[in-house]
Amino acid sequence: MKNSQYMRIVFLALCLFYCSAEAASCGASSNVKAAYWPSYTVSFMPPASINAALYSHILYAFADMNEQTFQVEEQDLMGEFTTTVQQKNPCVKTLISIGGGGSNSTAFALMATNPIRRAVFIKSAIALARRHAFHGLDLDWEFPSNTTEMENLGKLFSEWRHAINLESRSSGRPPLLLSAAVYYAHSFVVYGEHRSYPSASIAQNLDWVNVMCFDYHGSWDTSATGAHAALYDSSSNISTSYGISSWVESGIPPEKVVMGMPLYGKSWVLKSQNQTGIGAPAVAAGPKQNLSDESGIMFYSEITDFIRDTHATEVFDTESVSTYCYVGELWVGYDNQDSVAAKVKFAKQKGLLGYFFWAISQDSNWMLSTTASLSWNN
Numbered sequence: 001m002k003n004s005q006y007m008r009i010v011f012l013a014l015c016l017f018y019c020s021a022e023a024a025s026c027g028a029s030s031n032v033k034a035a036y037w038p039s040y041t042v043s044f045m046p047p048a049s050i051n052a053a054l055y056s057h058i059l060y061a062f063a064d065m066n067e068q069t070f071q072v073e074e075q076d077l078m079g080e081f082t083t084t085v086q087q088k089n090p091c092v093k094t095l096i097s098i099g100g101g102g103s104n105s106t107a108f109a110l111m112a113t114n115p116i117r118r119a120v121f122i123k124s125a126i127a128l129a130r131r132h133a134f135h136g137l138d139l140d141w142e143f144p145s146n147t148t149e150m151e152n153l154g155k156l157f158s159e160w161r162h163a164i165n166l167e168s169r170s171s172g173r174p175p176l177l178l179s180a181a182v183y184y185a186h187s188f189v190v191y192g193e194h195r196s197y198p199s200a201s202i203a204q205n206l207d208w209v210n211v212m213c214f215d216y217h218g219s220w221d222t223s224a225t226g227a228h229a230a231l232y233d234s235s236s237n238i239s240t241s242y243g244i245s246s247w248v249e250s251g252i253p254p255e256k257v258v259m260g261m262p263l264y265g266k267s268w269v270l271k272s273q274n275q276t277g278i279g280a281p282a283v284a285a286g287p288k289q290n291l292s293d294e295s296g297i298m299f300y301s302e303i304t305d306f307i308r309d310t311h312a313t314e315v316f317d318t319e320s321v322s323t324y325c326y327v328g329e330l331w332v333g334y335d336n337q338d339s340v341a342a343k344v345k346f347a348k349q350k351g352l353l354g355y356f357f358w359a360i361s362q363d364s365n366w367m368l369s370t371t372a373s374l375s376w377n378n
């Protein structure tokens with residue numbers, strides 16, 4: 001063996017050692033500081049602009065499931081997503097989120113009810129994640145509509161975990177992460193149909209659940225203002241504290257629960273400039289804004305611009321742990337640095353795995369993402 005060859009082998013061996021030590025220094029994430037990146041926000045938040053140092057996990061939102069074949073489909077920008085965001089944080093992990101609020105719930109139900117379709121779905125999802133170097137998969141099926149569909153969801157998670165473990169053993173790579181975005185409460189009634197998530201399967205098969213602790217109020221009720229992500233509500237169970245407790249009481253260990261926080265607010269037109277609190281009479285949803293482009297919604301970046309430009313009054317409501325601002329007839333409910341810091345403290349006190357934001361592209365100069373990360377570390 002030639003000397004140079006020998007040196008090369010030594011070098012490679014050292015590199016293998018240090019490269020794996022380097023990977024190990026990222027470690028298994030001890031907590032989750034996640035955010036979803038909606039691919040339709042690429043025009044103002046391309047992956048290269050994401051300040052990935054603020055997050056442990058970034059979720060690509062969303063991949064679609066084909067309604068005929070039940071395969072998860074390739075999307076634009078998936079190929080370079082992981083390597084691009086890792087330039088600012090080599091340890092950040094990426095997941096593909098499948099589905100989303102606008103996706104077809106019936107198609108997911110049809111997939112989940114049939115073992116062959118479940119297998120096709122699972123196989124295509126794993127292949128897609130591996131093809132593009134993602135670290136995991138996330139299911140955002142909004143929402144299984146009855147008890148049968150919830151049972152099928154439990155079967156899907158169990159078969160998915162099994163397939164992930166098999167793939168890991170045969171490829172020799174760490175298993176893909178598996179998470180799901182879920183309703184703020186473990187049990188709920190919508191359109192008169194009661195349903196509960198399959199807690200035993202979730203606890204056994206998922207790495208964690210992303211609990212969507214927001215959208216408690218919105219443009220579907222224009223009669224009054226509301227704190228759409230209130231931590232506490234003394235008059236109802238529609239609150240983050242109630243939702244998180246319901247998940248833990250259902251048997252999901254707190255260290256598998258990740259609390260969602262919004263990077264957007266909900267706006268209303270007030271009925272009277274004299275009544276400006278939470279629950280004040282309103283007459284309409286607030287006007288459409290440039291980026292959020294939907295009446296009744298304002299991104300946090302739009303809210304901070306609005307406060308700067310109009311000198312709106314901002315109030316941190318310690319009772320609900322939420323923030324609102326108003327000027328003239330416009331009222332917006334949201335989270336600011338104070339409410340985010342208090343919520344993160346709550347999540348830590350409850351022993352939760354971490355938090356996530358919807359959505360990465362709505363923050364104002366990374367302000368709330370930074371506050372959350374620092375608050376978690378304190």
Ligand SMILES: *[C@@H]1O[C@H](CO)[C@@H](O)[C@H](O)[C@H]1NC(C)=O
Binds near residue numbers: 067104107
């Ligand atoms: C949703 O999917 C189902 C089943 O594939 C299909 O029959 C239905 O037309 C779809 N609905 C919409 C709104 O696309």
Ligand SMILES: *[C@@H]1O[C@H](CO)[C@@H](O)[C@H](O)[C@H]1NC(C)=O
Binds near residue numbers: 145147148
């Ligand atoms: C659940 O919903 C599906 C789709 O709407 C329906 O086909 C099924 O019969 C329902 N099952 C029960 C137990 O209500």
Ligand SMILES: *[C@@H]1O[C@H](CO)[C@@H](O)[C@H](O)[C@H]1NC(C)=O
Binds near residue numbers: 235236237
């Ligand atoms: C809130 O939930 C608890 C327990 O889940 C229930 O006993 C109570 O009736 C609910 N309260 C309201 C106002 O719905």
Ligand SMILES: *[C@@H]1O[C@H](CO)[C@@H](O)[C@H](O)[C@H]1NC(C)=O
Binds near residue numbers: 272273274
């Ligand atoms: C607001 O309150 C003031 C003083 O209490 C009253 O004069 C005024 O009419 C009220 N305005 C509206 C729009 O209700």
Ligand SMILES: *[C@@H]1O[C@H](CO)[C@@H](O)[C@H](O)[C@H]1NC(C)=O
Binds near residue numbers: 290305
């Ligand atoms: C929104 O867009 C319009 C048209 O491009 C522009 O004139 C306006 O200044 C923008 N508003 C804000 C708040 O950025």
